[in-house]
Amino acid sequence: MIGRMRRLDIWSLITFFIFAGYLIFLALPLFMLLIKSFFDGTTGEFSLAYFYKFFSKAYYMNAVWNSLKVTVCVTLLSILVAGPLAYIMTIAKIKGSGTVRILILISSMSAPFIGAYAWILLLGRNGVITNFIFDVFGFRMPDIYGFSGVLLVLTLQLSPLIFMYVSGALKNVDNSLMEAAESMNCTGLRKMWKILVPLITPTLLAGGLLVFMRAFADFGTPMLIGEGFRTVPVLIFNEFISEVGGDDGFAAAISVIVVLFATTVFLLQKFVANRKSYSMSALNPIEPKKLKGAANWAAHLYVYLFTILAMMPQTYVAYTSFQKTSGKIFVDGYSLGSYRAAFSKVGDSIYNTFMMAGITIIIITIAAVLIAYVTVKRKGAVANLLDTFTMLPYIVPGSILGIALLVTFNQEPLVLSGSAVILIIAFVIRRLPYTIRSSAAVLHQVNDSIEEAAISLGASTMRTFFKITVPMMISGVFAGAIISWISIITELSTSIILYTGNTRTMTVAVYTEVVRGNYGVAAALSTMLTVITVVSLLLFFKLSGKKEVTM
């Protein structure tokens, strides 16, 4: 490219500050984690002891094996469950499909551990369904705890992501491709396998990666429903948090291994997906048709069953939140007692959540607009590096980022541990990508010449940006910000590491109340979270005019 001289302008300065922010709050902490893992905690000498310990003990290897097993199974199962779901919803007219889509979306937006705790209430040792089946049929259901429970909870929680990804991809498949296949006598399953599956494979890989990363990093679910089924995040948490026998250096070492592993998977996926990507856009998308007879029944059954299962946790939790409690147990009758208790016992967590999430979202909105602009419109080496930085949160599990921040900022020159600031930093870094992505998406559609027109009319760079570019981006920014917002208020794995008495969030409160067995209070708080999520989503639909969310 000739022309377009690179000048040192206000944008260079902005880029510099954003860059500095990422270096200090993301790169440095991860680096500190790396250092910590290679130096003995007590003597301060270089040592590989932590790594040796990790790889030599069956106890740890067992956790690795568990993590892999859960992650791979959840990913495959999610694809197997949600792929057909998306396919059915694309080709078949399903009654109430709009509502179904929104419900599926809502179900995916809650914190996974709430699902875990709800399924314990339903299918646990003393769960309502377990008891019901015992009373009626006289037999005990198999145990939900451990691997199967984690699998159930995470699959239900994460398959909506695959559903959304695949639905999106199917929308871009032109119907004439299907018709072309049909006209050559390639129909039914064969058509699906030869045409549709290859076309959506890149999407399946991308969605699969997201599910893989989330399942791999999830900490709350195995903690609650795992009962001794230890996964790596649980291991890290225990090593880091437990007062006796815990070891920061060792936790750091495990974190380093995890990040390396996640990076490998990420790059592998990128490599495969890049070789297989097709740019598609449908002139006439596939129209859902009304199926006939048994097929119609089966399609409806499948869709509704999935939706009910996916919504079950939140619905049941909401129901229990209105039940009367006596001490820790639910008793007959309904009351708002749990809500009163929630406000009086952990009211501060509600305030904290709103305060911290509010500040976070303001920072995210501003940063996302700037970063999106720099990465889209000012391409170059620095912009590319920035782009990579913004991707890191996909790879670094929340608990690990929490630990990294904590080990870095618990000492001079910058002591942040225990403050709301450190939580806000963590939230910003982790949830920024959603807003950047949707801002960048709109920005991609804004033609360069629009800005050039403004500049040719004498507007300054900044004036052009604020008067022309920002207004054009605003819908994307807000849409992304709402998704960031929802994911902040439902965040657990970082907050659980970083919170202190003064900075406890709602999710942390739910988690601790569940652990203590205060199901009423936990239910009331979770329900409030669900309500906020639903309201935010409705706002999102209204603002974006869209019916789906990209993650």
Added chain:
Amino acid sequence: MSVAISFRDIVKKYGDTTVIPELSLDIQKGEFFTLLGPSGCGKTTLLRMVAGFNSIEGGALTFNEKKMNDVAPGKRNIGMVFQNYAIFPHLNVAQNVAFGLENRKVTKADQQRRVSEILNTVQIDIYKNRMPKNLSGGQQQRVALARAIVINPDVLLMDEPLSNLDAQLRVDMRNAIKSIQREVGITTVYVTHDQEEAMAVSDRIAVMKSGVIQQVGAPRDIYQRPANLFVATFIGRTNVIDAVLEGDGAGGAAVIIGSNYILTMPALLSEAKPNESVAIKISVRPEEFVLSEDGTGLAGKVVNNVFLGLNTHLIVKLENGQEVEMIQQSASNVVTDIGQRVHLAILSGTINVYDASGERNLNRGSGL
């Protein structure tokens, strides 16, 4: 092998709206048949009924007398070329072309032979290992064509296959399509709303309007003897002029235009009795006007002239205020500067005469 297609009182409804009311049409074996008409007239709908992608609400569609109404698209042995090509993006050129063969019982060796044969025919054999995204629009078009013909279909269906190409390529491709079709001899149903394209490729054309066929015929017949004013104006350019018809009582007819221009015509299918006048409309193509040098014809004033080399297009404003378009051959030496007064004579041998509603062609031998 190719088939004759026939439509018997075919009806198409979308919900309660009837898009095609009772249409009948016969397409002959091996014919290149084009459905032509303005946007929304039901061309695509009709074509997709042949393909089996649209249900048929009434009447019978037959291939060689065999009723096809409820046969699945894959069982009709059709080749279809889509407007957006519908090339499978995950398969390379050869794989795309082989796709239809793989769904039939064709041996691998046979597949390869047929694929390379057809790629040769459509002249894209050098791209056979390319992925579709690396092909130009015209090349993709050829792949789509090859993929449709390689299965030896009974019918080749094309819905505006050239509409995504630029003007020059469109001309090249339509010639290619025509010659390939002639070579393989498949019954072809082609949809377009570009009348020039239709004239260039078709053996016969059906001109449609609002789901009703207005005229079926060879391109030349449709151009020279349009069945009604709609066809006359839709195919080629023409000037529609109000006139009055007077019978001479002896089988001939006189057409009077304006106050004093009288054309004597061969016998018309007119209802005008001797000494009685009937209002009519005549359709005069731009090349059917000549500049008269002796002051006969319609008087008017040149309001615009565009020199195109081969000839000059003139817009002439007649005395009644109507503007007509005509072509002046470069050989003519009448001065036609803007503002110049001229006289236009009409070549009565070829013009078309319609009743006042424009529904009926009154020329003898117009076939209706």
